[in-house]
Amino acid sequence: MDLIRVKNVEKRYKNGVTAIYDLNLAIEKGSFVFVIGGSGSGKSTFIKLLYREEKPTKGQVIVGGLDVAKLKNKKVYKLRRKLGIVFQDYRLLPKLTVYENVAFALECIGEKKDIIRIKVLKALEDVGLKNKVHEYPDHLSGGEQQRVAIARAIVNDPKLLLCDEPTGNLDPDMSMEVMKVLEDINKTRGTTIIMATHDKEIVNKMKKQVITLKDGHLVKFKQKGTYAE
Amino acid sequence: MKPIRMLGRSIRDAVKSVIRNFSLSLASISCITITLIIVAIAIVASFNVQNFTKAIEKDMTIVVFIDNEATEEDVEEVENKIKKISNVESYTYQTKKEVKEQMQQESEVFKTVLDTWSDEESPLKDTFQVKVKNVEKIKSTALKIESIDKVSVVRYGEGMVDKMVKAFSSIEKITYIVVIALVLVTVFLIVNTIKLTISARSREIGIMRLVGASNITIKLPFIIEGMILGLFGSIVPVIFTTYGYLAFYKHFDGYLYSRLIELILPEPFIYQASLIVIVIGILVGMIGSASAVRKYLKI
Numbered sequence: 397m398d399l400i401r402v403k404n405v406e407k408r409y410k411n412g413v414t415a416i417y418d419l420n421l422a423i424e425k426g427s428f429v430f431v432i433g434g435s436g437s438g439k440s441t442f443i444k445l446l447y448r449e450e451k452p453t454k455g456q457v458i459v460g461g462l463d464v465a466k467l468k469n470k471k472v473y474k475l476r477r478k479l480g481i482v483f484q485d486y487r488l489l490p491k492l493t494v495y496e497n498v499a500f501a502l503e504c505i506g507e508k509k510d511i512i513r514i515k516v517l518k519a520l521e522d523v524g525l526k527n528k529v530h531e532y533p534d535h536l537s538g539g540e541q542q543r544v545a546i547a548r549a550i551v552n553d554p555k556l557l558l559c560d561e562p563t564g565n566l567d568p569d570m571s572m573e574v575m576k577v578l579e580d581i582n583k584t585r586g587t588t589i590i591m592a593t594h595d596k597e598i599v600n601k602m603k604k605q606v607i608t609l610k611d612g613h614l615v616k617f618k619q620k621g622t623y624a625e
Numbered sequence: 626m627k628p629i630r631m632l633g634r635s636i637r638d639a640v641k642s643v644i645r646n647f648s649l650s651l652a653s654i655s656c657i658t659i660t661l662i663i664v665a666i667a668i669v670a671s672f673n674v675q676n677f678t679k680a681i682e683k684d685m686t687i688v689v690f691i692d693n694e695a696t697e698e699d700v701e702e703v704e705n706k707i708k709k710i711s712n713v714e715s716y717t718y719q720t721k722k723e724v725k726e727q728m729q730q731e732s733e734v735f736k737t738v739l740d741t742w743s744d745e746e747s748p749l750k751d752t753f754q755v756k757v758k759n760v761e762k763i764k765s766t767a768l769k770i771e772s773i774d775k776v777s778v779v780r781y782g783e784g785m786v787d788k789m790v791k792a793f794s795s796i797e798k799i800t801y802i803v804v805i806a807l808v809l810v811t812v813f814l815i816v817n818t819i820k821l822t823i824s825a826r827s828r829e830i831g832i833m834r835l836v837g838a839s840n841i842t843i844k845l846p847f848i849i850e851g852m853i854l855g856l857f858g859s860i861v862p863v864i865f866t867t868y869g870y871l872a873f874y875k876h877f878d879g880y881l882y883s884r885l886i887e888l889i890l891p892e893p894f895i896y897q898a899s900l901i902v903i904v905i906g907i908l909v910g911m912i913g914s915a916s917a918v919r920k921y922l923k924i
Binding site: 548 | 627628630631634828829831832833834835836837838839840842
């Protein structure tokens with residue numbers, strides 16, 4: 397079954413730049429997909445369309461049965477609760493501990509305290525940071541910080557995890573550490589993962605589905621693909 | 626349960642934020658305090674003015690004297706015409722005989738003097754006593770009545786009372802303008818306080834949006850923060866109103882200048898006035914923060 401369906405999508409920004417031209421694709425539930433391409437290829441815009449940070453100028457974006465393009469601003473939170481998002485810059489709150497950072501996501505949606513505790517500890521265990529719950533983000537390595545961000549993204553059991561260059565700030569070892577965590581989540585939780593990256597090594601090693609974008613056009617959508625120029 | 630939990634969280638965040646931006650919060654609170662003290666004075670003054678204006682209005686009467694040669698039909702016609710004037714609230718009719726009896730009851734001197742005339746010779750006249758709806762228009766009403774046929778003289782409480790009512794009503798208007806101006810300044814200050822809070826928490830707000838916090842969840846803490854500022858700002862004005870009015874009332878013994886101007890009893894008036902001050906404080910805080918949220922929290 398398809399979790400995401402993108403039909404005839406075009407995205408033109410207000411400044412006249414067109415980031416995506418006539419994009420058509422479908423992503424199956426439970427898959428792990430890389431979105432690759434050079435800068436300006438439309439990777440980030442594609443991810444942004446999926447979590448309704450941007451609206452398509454034309455076409456349909458359906459995520460988990462929800463027509464994202466038609467979603468009113470007021471109702472965006474309904475979509476966001478169904479997915480997790482991870483960024484290159486982690487976006488953690490420095491004044492909160494690891495535990496509090498992850499719990500924050502559940503507090504915001506009004507979850508009960510005891511349920512928060514159970515879910516947060518489970519998420520932190522899944523990313524291998526159960527021993528760092530009381531640390532502050534500044535005391536962690538980049539890889540660990542990104543894993544906290546991943547824990548926050550998956551704590552509400554989303555069907556879909558979007559990652560926009562999650563390894564962009566990390567050295568190869570830490571990158572692999574993060575990728576291992578993502579692969580585990582994909583396997584054990586069945587979470588669909590879409591990850592925009594330009595890290596060749598990771599894409600070639602992981603042998604996952606690959607969507608290649610170039611200047612806003614879909615060039616290739618390959619099962620078990622590699623990063624080919 | 627969930628709304629209560631979210632409300633609790635919002636209140637906690639709001640209190641934290643008031644403490645975190647203490648100096649700016651204090652500036653807003655001080656501004657609200659000053660505004661509300663003036664608002665409180667305006668409320669106390671305007672309620673008292675209303676109170677004694679009403680008392681005066683109750684007493685203000687136009688006395689209409691009818692010509693001696695008027696027949697019963699003429700009197701009836703005068704009555705019909707008075708009835709038709711829009712500002713007339715009510716009227717009573719007294720024949721000269723009734724007037725004579727009333728005057729004789731009022732004083733011994735009148736009694737002996739009036740007794741010297743027979744009913745036919747009496748210098749008194751039949752009268753209408755007219756009460757008006759709006760005292761400010763009493764003069765024009767009196768003039769209208771005077772122009773009616775068979776009406777000889779019209780008297781109303783010209784002079785002092787008239788001028789006093791006018792003076793107080795213009796004082797009231799000036800107070801309203803000052804209060805409105807001050808409220809606007811206060812709202813502006815609160816907008817800025819909340820704007821600072823919003824920018825200090827922009828990262829947090831961004832994350833809240835990403836993880837699916839609803840708009841109301843994001844907005845509520847800021848609106849509550851404004852309400853807290855308003856509430857704190859009303860503490861001093863409430864104390865000022867309560868004790869200030871009590872002292873004022875005691876000092877003047879319940880009357881201002883003359884027996885004509887009676888002050889409102891302190892209880893329950895001070896409680897009502899305090900409540901109004903608190904409500905205005907909270908409302909001003911809420912309006913300020915709501916407009917800041919709308920302007921600076923791009924949702």
